[in-house]
Structure formats: C-alpha cells, structure tokens
Amino acid sequence: xKESTIRxxxxxxxxxTAMLAVMVGLVVFALVANGKDEQAVIAKGExxxxxxxxxxxxxxxxxxxxxxxxxxxxxxxxxxxxxxxDEMPYMExxxxxxxxxxxxxxxxxxxxxxxxxxxxxxxxxxxxxxLQDKNGEVMDLYNIGPIxxxxxxxxxxxxxxxxxxxxxxxxxxxxxxxxxxxx
Amino acid sequence: xxxxxxxxxxxxxxGTVLCEACGKPVEQNQHIDGNEDKKLLNMRYDGSARRSQxxxxxxxxxxxxxxxxxxxxxxxxxxxxVASAIGTIFPQSVFIGGADPAxxxxxxxxxxxxxxxxxxxxxxxxxWWYMLLIAMIGISIVIASIDRFFPLYKTLKRQKPKRHELFxxxxxxxxxxxxxxxxxxxxxxxxxxxxxKVYEQDGHILAEKNRFARWGPYVNHIGLIIFLLGAILRFIxxxxxxxxxxxxxxxxxxxxxxxGEYYIKNESFTLETYDKDNPEDAKFKEAIENQDGAIPKTFxxxxxxxxxxxxxxxxxxxxxxxxxxxxxxxxxxxKFDDFALYQASYQLDEFSEMSFKIHDQDDEDTxxxxxxxxxxxxxSTYELDGGFRIEVVNYFPEYEMQDGQPASVSKxxxxxxxxxxxxxxxxxxxxxxxxxxGANIGAGEDNQYKLGLTGFDTRDVTGLTVxxxxxxxxxxxxxxxxxxxxxxxxxxxxRRIWLQxxxxxxxxxxxxxxxxxxxxxxxxKSIEGTHIEAPQDQYEMKS
Numbered sequence: 001x002k003e004s005t006i007r008x009x010x011x012x013x014x015x016x017t018a019m020l021a022v023m024v025g026l027v028v029f030a031l032v033a034n035g036k037d038e039q040a041v042i043a044k045g046e047x048x049x050x051x052x053x054x055x056x057x058x059x060x061x062x063x064x065x066x067x068x069x070x071x072x073x074x075x076x077x078x079x080x081x082x083x084x085x086d087e088m089p090y091m092e093x094x095x096x097x098x099x100x101x102x103x104x105x106x107x108x109x110x111x112x113x114x115x116x117x118x119x120x121x122x123x124x125x126x127x128x129x130x131l132q133d134k135n136g137e138v139m140d141l142y143n144i145g146p147i148x149x150x151x152x153x154x155x156x157x158x159x160x161x162x163x164x165x166x167x168x169x170x171x172x173x174x175x176x177x178x179x180x181x182x183x
Numbered sequence: 184x185x186x187x188x189x190x191x192x193x194x195x196x197x198g199t200v201l202c203e204a205c206g207k208p209v210e211q212n213q214h215i216d217g218n219e220d221k222k223l224l225n226m227r228y229d230g231s232a233r234r235s236q237x238x239x240x241x242x243x244x245x246x247x248x249x250x251x252x253x254x255x256x257x258x259x260x261x262x263x264x265v266a267s268a269i270g271t272i273f274p275q276s277v278f279i280g281g282a283d284p285a286x287x288x289x290x291x292x293x294x295x296x297x298x299x300x301x302x303x304x305x306x307x308x309x310x311w312w313y314m315l316l317i318a319m320i321g322i323s324i325v326i327a328s329i330d331r332f333f334p335l336y337k338t339l340k341r342q343k344p345k346r347h348e349l350f351x352x353x354x355x356x357x358x359x360x361x362x363x364x365x366x367x368x369x370x371x372x373x374x375x376x377x378x379x380k381v382y383e384q385d386g387h388i389l390a391e392k393n394r395f396a397r398w399g400p401y402v403n404h405i406g407l408i409i410f411l412l413g414a415i416l417r418f419i420x421x422x423x424x425x426x427x428x429x430x431x432x433x434x435x436x437x438x439x440x441x442x443g444e445y446y447i448k449n450e451s452f453t454l455e456t457y458d459k460d461n462p463e464d465a466k467f468k469e470a471i472e473n474q475d476g477a478i479p480k481t482f483x484x485x486x487x488x489x490x491x492x493x494x495x496x497x498x499x500x501x502x503x504x505x506x507x508x509x510x511x512x513x514x515x516x517x518k519f520d521d522f523a524l525y526q527a528s529y530q531l532d533e534f535s536e537m538s539f540k541i542h543d544q545d546d547e548d549t550x551x552x553x554x555x556x557x558x559x560x561x562x563s564t565y566e567l568d569g570g571f572r573i574e575v576v577n578y579f580p581e582y583e584m585q586d587g588q589p590a591s592v593s594k595x596x597x598x599x600x601x602x603x604x605x606x607x608x609x610x611x612x613x614x615x616x617x618x619x620x621g622a623n624i625g626a627g628e629d630n631q632y633k634l635g636l637t638g639f640d641t642r643d644v645t646g647l648t649v650x651x652x653x654x655x656x657x658x659x660x661x662x663x664x665x666x667x668x669x670x671x672x673x674x675x676x677x678r679r680i681w682l683q684x685x686x687x688x689x690x691x692x693x694x695x696x697x698x699x700x701x702x703x704x705x706x707x708k709s710i711e712g713t714h715i716e717a718p719q720d721q722y723e724m725k726s
Contacts, residue, residue: 005186016247023325026415027318031311033418052499063496080581080591112594115561116578133498135437141497 044162048074048153051138053108053131056117062106062131065157071103071179072153076133076144078110079120083166084148088124090169094176095128102155102181108133110147155181193341196334201230203341206350223721224353226694229342231334251330256323263316270307273299277306321411328404335397344382344389346681346692354681356693356703358718365689366713370682373709379680388682390709397696399672406665413657424651427527432535432642434559435489435503440649441522443491446503450485452529452643482526484645485510488519511647521651528646534558534596536640539618541571541605544633553637558596570608577602582619589617605632678702680709691718 052063064072075091077084088107095105105128111117112134121130133139142151145164152161152175160179163171187195193204201208201224208224224230233251249255273292276284284305288296303310351357371381371388379390417423426440430449438445456477459468464480471478489503507519516523535558541551552567558580565573579591582600589600600619607614614630676695680702683690691710695702699720707717 013241013243017243019325019329020243020246020322023318023322026412027315027322030318030415030418031314034309034311034314049497051497054500061499063499065496078594080593082585082590110594112559113561113578113580115563115575116580116591116594118563119577131498137437137443138498140437140439141443 044159046159048072048151048157048159049141051141053133053138056109056114056121056130056132062129064106064153067104068157069102069155069181071098071155071160071176071181073103073105073176073179074142074151074153075105075107076110076139076142076147076149077107078147079116080111081147085120085124087148087167087172088126090167090172091128092124092126093169094173098176098180103176103179105129106131108138110134110136110139150175152176152179154179191343191345191347196232198232199230200225200232201350202347203229203231203338204343205345205347206230206342207347208349208353222353223355224350228331228335229338231338233330233334247326247330250319250323250326252323253327256320256327259316259320259323263313263320266304266307266313266316269299270304270313273305275305275307317411321408324404324407328401332398332401339394339397342389343387344384344681345387346389346683348683351681351683351690351692354692354694355720355722356699356706356718357721358691358716359685359688360691360714360716361688362714362716363688364714365684367682367684370709370713370715373711373713374680377705377709379678379709386684388680390680390682392678393675394677396672396675396677399668399670399675401668402671403665403668406661406663406668408661409664410658410661413654413661416654416657417652422653424522424649426649428524428647428649429530429644430484430486430647431533431644438488438522438524438649440651443497443501445519445522446489446491446501447524447647448487448489449645450487452645453481453483453485454479454529454531454643455481455483481512482529482645483510483512484517484524484526484647486517486524488517516650521653523650525648525650526645527648530644530646532641533644534599534639535642537599537636538638539634540637541567541569541632542635544630547635551632556601558599572606574604574606574613575601576604576615579619603634605634607632676701678705680706682715689715691715693718 048064050063050065052061054061064074073091075087077088079085091105091107098105107126107128108131109117110133114132117130117132120126131138148164148166150163150167151159152163154160161175163175167175185197187197187199187202187209189195189202189205189207189209191202191205191207193202195203195209199209208230273288273296276287279287284300288300288305290296292299299305303312307313367386367388371383374381374388374390377392379392382389382391420440420442424440426438428436428439428447430436430447432449432451435446435448437443438447457464457467457471457480459465459471464471486509487505488507488509489501490506491501492504493502507517509517511517511524511526513526516525518524536555537558538553538555540553542549552569552571554565554567554573556562556565556575561575561578563575565575567573577589579589579600580596581591581593581598582589583592583598584590589602598620600617602615602617604613604615614632616630616634618634618636620636676698678695678701679693681690681692683692691706693702693706699722703718703720710717
C-alpha cells in the first residue's frame, strides 16, 4: 500500500474516533443530567455540601464543616410526618452512646411553627440538636424529596449512605457504626 | 484500498460510480447505486464514492457506517415518531396530578394502562431510551452529512467540462446536433446572460448555475445539530432553570434555582374577576352570565426581589438588598438579572390569624377577654386583661383525625386546630378545650368557660415559576440556520449544461436536481441563434 494511503487511513480513523467520542460524550452527559433530577439525594461518595442552621430554641448555629472528623447523621423530619415521629425514639436511644464514639446527630426540622416543634421535643424528650430549616433551603440543597430522609456522613465529610423512609433501631445502629470514626 | 484510474487519467477513490473528473461510469460499480446499462445515469451525489460503503475495517468504521446510512436514519426517525405517538395515548405521569403512577394507569385505563406503565411510556419524553433515540438521530445526521458532504464537494470541484461520451448520452436531457455552423460564441454569451458560469476545455463547455443550492440539506443539518446542542445545554443550570416557588403574603423566601442568591417577598396577591355590573366589563355581560361562578380576570403578585449580599453557606441567615420591586401577572413575568418569575398558580385564603374570646359555657354573649393567635408564630401562653391565662398545649396547622388522635398533615395552616388550657384568674387547674374550624369541644363536660372563634384573617399564596433560559438564543439560531438551509435547497436548483463538440456537430446534455422543465426552457433560450438543436428529455420519451 502506498505511504499516502496509509496516512490517509490513519487520519480518517482518528477523525472518526474523535467525532464518535465527542458525540457519545454529549449523549452520556445528557442521559446522566436527565437521570440526576429523579434522584432524591446527592450521590453516595460525594462530598456533603456545607450548611449552617440555627439550633432550635437557642441562638447558636451549627455548621456541618465544623464537624469534620466526626461522623454526622443528618435526618430530615417534620412533626406532621408520621414515620418521622416513629424513628425519633430510636435516635434518642442511640444518641448518648454514639456521641461518645464521635458521631453527631443533626435533626433538620422542616416545620414552620416553633411552637409545634417545641411541644414535640418536650413530648419526646429529645436531647440531640434540632436544626431549623424553615425556608427549606438545606432541603433544597440536598435535593430531598419525601421525608423522613437520612444521610450518613463519614468523618471525611463524604456521604456514606442515604436512606429514604423510616429507619428501624437495628438499621440505624448499623449505619451509625459505619460512620463512627475509628480509634 | 483500491483506487480506480479512469481513462481520462483521474484517480478515483474506491466506491466511485462516476469518474470525478470526466463522468465516465465505473464499470464494476455501475450497479452499486443502480447505474444500469440500459438506463439513465443515477446522478445521486454525482456518483462520488461514499467511503462508508467500501471502507470497513475497524469497529469504529463499522459504527460510523451504521450511522451513515440514510436507511438507518429514517428507521430511527420512524421509531421515534411511533414512540412519541404512543406517548400521547394516555397522559404523561407529570400530568396525573401527583397520583402514584404505579396504580393510576391501571385504575384509570385498565389493562392497556397497566401495559403502558410497565413499558415506561408514562414518562416517555424523559426516559433514557427515548433520549437515546433522539441522540442516535443526531449522531446519524452528523455522520451521514460528513460522509456525503466531502465527497460531493470534491467531485463538484474536480468536474471537468470535457465529459465522457457515456456520461453525455445517459443524461436525462440529451440532444445531438448535426451541423457545421454551430455558433459557440453566441451560446456562451447567451449562457452568461442567463447567469451561468461557463467553463471551457478543448472546446467542451460546462455551464453551471446555483451550485450552492446543493449545500442546502447540509446547512439544514447544521441547524438541527445546533438545535439539539441547545436542548442538551438545558441540563446545565447556568443555561437553564425551570423551578417553582410558593410564597405566602408577607413572607420572604428563597427563590429556588438561584443557588441561594435571590429572595422574594410577596407583598400581596390579587385575584380580580370579571364583573357584569362593571361598565368596563359590560361587553362581556352575556358571556359572564352564561358561566357558572366567577371568571378570573387578573392574577397578580406584587413582590420585592432581594439579592443576598453576604457570602454564606446554605441555611445561614442572609443579608438582603432590595434590587427590584414589581409585579407579575399572567404572561407578564417579573424579571430580574437572568431570571423571570411567571405567575403560575395560587391558593386563596390560607388562615393567618385567628381571634378567640372567652365566654360562659352556656351564654355566648358574655365576654371575659379576647386574644389573637398568629398562626405562623403562635405564642405558648396568652395573658388576658381580665386575668385569664391561655396556654397553647397543641397546635395542628392542618388538622385531621388519625387513629382517634388529632394530628397535622402539613405545616401550612389550612385547617388549624388547637388544644387550649384555660386558667381562670387565680386558678391553678386548667380547663381544657379543643378548637378547630367547625369543631369546638370542651374536654370536660363541667367546663365553666368556653372559647369561641370571633374572627380570622387570611392570606393568599402565590405560585411562581422561576425561569432562566440562555438556550433560547442557541435554539433560535439552530432554527434559523435550518430555515436558511431549507430555502437554499428549495428555491434554487443546481443546473448544469454540457456541450461537447463532435466531428459532425455537437452533443448537448443537461442535469438538474429538480424542475426539469425550467432547465429545458433555459437550454432552449441559450441555444437561440446557435444552430444547436433542442435536446430531448429521455425520461419522458421512455414513458
């Protein structure tokens, strides 16, 4: 075969491969972008976006990035959500033990009326921090759909697990163990 | 790759049907694209080689060749059209009003609905396989265009005025003249007058007009590709945002989709209806009377837009700066920065305040004191002037009985209910009562006092669509280029006339992609006074 023919053929192969690669890239992008909308929460393994919320009943704020090095469980809940109520006692039960082990529980509340939350916290004797997200800003940031929805963030600040729907005591403990910082 | 050297000396790539330079049919390829011996020449792509048909070695080539086929492209379009049609049989899941699609389709449309849902047609237009179909059509358009454009371009550039005998004879428009007094100069002048470009080679003449019309389909494909790219860009928030935000009157809230940058305060929401007694609306009197209920005239949200001035993480208290005050009505969005807020929906009369008075259990006209509860922020106790103290034990914004227990199903005060503890002056033991809309239950039968609703205030909620669209320009550009391509290909025809001098006269041939009658008229006018005889349409002769 002639030198020029070989060169031409190589050029053609490179051109075709490049064109196909670009187009396949675009298609993959479109498919991924389209699929993302339906996902309820940020993907596993991704860095958890930072947020800062007022702690209920105080003037203090809690910022997620300040908790680096600890495991963090972020639970999105509201008083009008029945399954959310059911898992609260489990969280309360495990909280003291796992606080010792370096795991913080942040319960992000989505109610708009403080009185309602106050009554609820008193009724259930909750001791872990309740954060107020009245505007739903953090809920929006985390793309939360139905509640309860719970994120388990490891000490490195990455999403270890996401759970949509209520947790049982066993499951909760299992997830908490996973994000507890190692000795 | 074999190359074909034509007798005119031009080297053609493999797969060529008609020599790029002189137009001689390539013996063994004549039948590839239907150039049969007895028939007229098939002038598709001027007989240039579409390499995809012959050059097929690596996997990349095979994929390339698959998409370069028009047959494949048409099949893809056909499948897409059929799928889209099926997608309109039942409503898409976005339009079923929040019902669960898993049961909705079966309940509404029976077994057909079940199949529809199972096959994924309920969410067709954002399903991965529908998008894949569209993407494949896009790829097919790009590849098929590239595969045809370059060979055709080269062929048209390389064509010589001197054409092979067979090429002349097998053109649809062809004529032989026997004469020794042919006036070539007049012929050329006539052609030039008719805005033909005239090329000459050893007495052979090629007159060509409107070659650019051949690029119409390719221009129009470029337009389609730009259009599709614009559509893909819609997935990038920097280019496209389509969100929804509910704002209560008096409330300030984050506008979704602006990445925490903009906030809106709803100053007031107004709903106006047509009034037949209003002189302005008098002309609609009959129409209004024919309609049961009110006909809305305007929905309007008066709002203030704020921009966040401090950098901060999500959830932190924002510092806000007013950037715009204005209103949004139907079809007249409130615009700021790159965003537009469209009036999309509304909810009227959500409770915002409720007032109560204390009266005797069996005498509603007595009054021991009044208090007002702000439903967005109820106090836990209310001290009344008369010495009474009210404790809010529980508040249910949207009250409902669940398993015999009062509970709230949302955080919005749509159906508020309270459990109050009433401490009469000096008393330590409270009287408990439950109060809601249409429910007023004293917990104890021996309650001395009763609470009565004396009034309430409501507020409206407005629903606004948040839109930002930078893809519109790109999509319009794609559409415009598409149109230019269509016009280019539709309103001009590529016409060519060849004249070949013979020892005893001359041959004339002509080709066009459409409008053969006009071509023949053009030839007839060009040969006036040249002694060239008018050619025949060989296609018409046969039939």
